[in-house]
Amino acid sequence: MASPPLPSQIVEFNCKVMEEKLKSLGLKVKHHDENLRFLKSEINAIEEVCVDLAIKLGNYHTSVAAVATNDTSTEEAEQRTIRSILDQDKTAAALVCQLKVRYHERTSNMPLMKDILGFVATLGKVNDDHLSRVLAEYLGMDNMLALVCKTYDGVKGLEKYDKDGIIDKSSGIHGLGRSVGKFLNGRFTVFCLENLRSFSGDVNIDDPQRKLILHRPRLPGGESPPGFLDFAVNMIHLDRAHLSCLTASGHGLRETLFYSLFSHLQVYKTRADIQCALPLINDGAVSLDGGILKPNGSFFLGYSKNLEVKFPVSLEVSSSPENIAEMEEQVKLKNWEKERLLEDMKREEDLLKQVKELYSKKKQELMDYLTHPSLTQTPRDSPPICSPATPGSNPFGAKSSHTRRY
Numbered sequence: 499m500a501s502p503p504l505p506s507q508i509v510e511f512n513c514k515v516m517e518e519k520l521k522s523l524g525l526k527v528k529h530h531d532e533n534l535r536f537l538k539s540e541i542n543a544i545e546e547v548c549v550d551l552a553i554k555l556g557n558y559h560t561s562v563a564a565v566a567t568n569d570t571s572t573e574e575a576e577q578r579t580i581r582s583i584l585d586q587d588k589t590a591a592a593l594v595c596q597l598k599v600r601y602h603e604r605t606s607n608m609p610l611m612k613d614i615l616g617f618v619a620t621l622g623k624v625n626d627d628h629l630s631r632v633l634a635e636y637l638g639m640d641n642m643l644a645l646v647c648k649t650y651d652g653v654k655g656l657e658k659y660d661k662d663g664i665i666d667k668s669s670g671i672h673g674l675g676r677s678v679g680k681f682l683n684g685r686f687t688v689f690c691l692e693n694l695r696s697f698s699g700d701v702n703i704d705d706p707q708r709k710l711i712l713h714r715p716r717l718p719g720g721e722s723p724p725g726f727l728d729f730a731v732n733m734i735h736l737d738r739a740h741l742s743c744l745t746a747s748g749h750g751l752r753e754t755l756f757y758s759l760f761s762h763l764q765v766y767k768t769r770a771d772i773q774c775a776l777p778l779i780n781d782g783a784v785s786l787d788g789g790i791l792k793p794n795g796s797f798f799l800g801y802s803k804n805l806e807v808k809f810p811v812s813l814e815v816s817s818s819p820e821n822i823a824e825m826e827e828q829v830k831l832k833n834w835e836k837e838r839l840l841e842d843m844k845r846e847e848d849l850l851k852q853v854k855e856l857y858s859k860k861k862q863e864l865m866d867y868l869t870h871p872s873l874t875q876t877p878r879d880s881p882p883i884c885s886p887a888t889p890g891s892n893p894f895g896a897k898s899s900h901t902r903r904y
Contacts, residue, residue: 509867516864523857530850537843542720544836549714551825551832553728575810579619582807583643590656590686591617591643593675601678610670613652615691615743618644618759621751622734623812628786629765633730634808635798636784637759642807644687646755648745653690689755696749697757707736708750712762715778723778725771730763730784731756735812761793 580599586592594614597605605611615621619642624630634642647653658666665672675682700711709732714722727733734756744750762781766772769789772779782793790798 512867513864516860516867520857520860520864523853523860526853527850527857530846530853533846534843534850537839537846538720541836541839541843544832544839545720545722546714548829548832548836549722551829555822555825555829575623575812576620579808579810583617583619585806586639586643588681588683589643590645590671590682590688591619593671593680593682594645596680597674597678605674608674610652610655610674613647613649613655615646615648618642618646618689618755619807619809621646621740622736622756623810624733624735625812626786627811628788629733630809630811631802631805632784632786632788632790633760634805635788635802636730636763636782636790636792639807640687641759644689646689646691648691648743650690650693653688653693656688689758691743691749691751691754692745692747694754694758696745696747697753701750701753706741707732708741708752710752710757715764715775717778723766723771723775725767725785726775727765727767727786730760730765733765734760734809763793 580595583591583595584599594611595617597611618637619634624633645656647656656671658669660666667673667676672682697710702709702711710729712729712732714729715726717723731752734752736751740751745754764775764779764781764783766775766783766785766789768787769785772783772785772789772791775783779791780793783789783791788802792798
């Protein structure tokens with residue numbers, strides 16, 4: 499006849515049953531948590547697409563409005579920038595600009611001139627005069643007038659030195675200046691594309707402008723802060739010729755020159771928008787009404803001065819009406835998808851809440867049972883406790899009136 503189970507065995511068995519139940523509930527909690535994380539990532543991806551589409555639509559409508567109210571063509575804007583550079587007498591930019599414009603046949607085949615791609619101010623355009631002004635002020639005149647060379651050999655060719663480190667004024671850009679009766683005064687900035695640290699992230703290869711894929715600032719709810727327009731580096735428009743200008747490692751002007759100048763500089767509509775988004779700004783910000791916050795946390799206050807050199811304003815319409823209609827339809831579709839995902843999230847949150855409550859309840863039951871185990875009552879949802887029994891025997895060892903006698 500089998501011996502009855504010991505009290506300790508009953509407690510151990512009951513605890514095991516309750517622990518298995520807790521483990522099962524824990525897996526359900528994990529499952530719902532993973533579902534919520536997946537749904538949240540899908541919603542974030544949809545919001546990213548919607549923001550991109552909103553920026554493109556905004557650029558289109560801005561371009562259309564500008565074309566309708568402005569008689570200045572893109573070519574005229576470029577010529578105005580070149581004239582403003584030529585007016586900066588005794589600067590390297592003015593000298594090189596003059597050599598390229600007025601002495602093109604004489605200097606175009608010189609290795610020194612062939613390696614100079616242009617100037618910061620002429621290598622990019624923007625679609626808004628306010629943006630042109632604030633970005634020019636943010637960079638400062640030295641950077642706007644900086645020469646941009648393709649290779650380090652081109653940089654070395656700009657200036658030669660004697661054995662004492664004194665500039666040889668008969669060679670390089672100084673010698674070219676003397677040949678046309680121009681003399682340089684002071685220092686000048688030069689960027690070498692192949693020496694610049696390029697953007698390490700991904701580029702949107704489906705975008706004709708090859709814009710950088712950057713993580714937009716987000717409020718706790720996941721939405722972009724009010725007034726946020728885009729990153730400055732992605733608001734620079736590159737001509738087709740400049741888009742095809744790549745370094746030996748395959749990086750373009752946006753990934754090298756303009757990323758080194760602007761990094762993650764954010765662009766907002768107003769100063770008030772910048773102030774509201776301060777906790778989300780790490781690399782500075784500017785606003786269309788003239789607000790400037792530097793990456794080191796310093797603010798530029800007061801009135802902006804009359805800027806002599808700015809980025810040309812491109813008034814070309816950014817997309818065709820057919821593409822705009824398609825983008826507007828995409829926005830509607832993405833918003834519908836977002837609504838469905840939000841409904842799924844609500845269901846998952848309700849289920850997660852229920853499972854967590856049940857988990858807490860079962861955990862408390864286990865703790866109570868461990869503290870005051872009962873030998874006469876098994877935990878709820880547990881099978882009755884018994885030991886293996888032989889045919890015709892009572893599981894707890896007591897004789898039964900229905901037991902056959904042998």
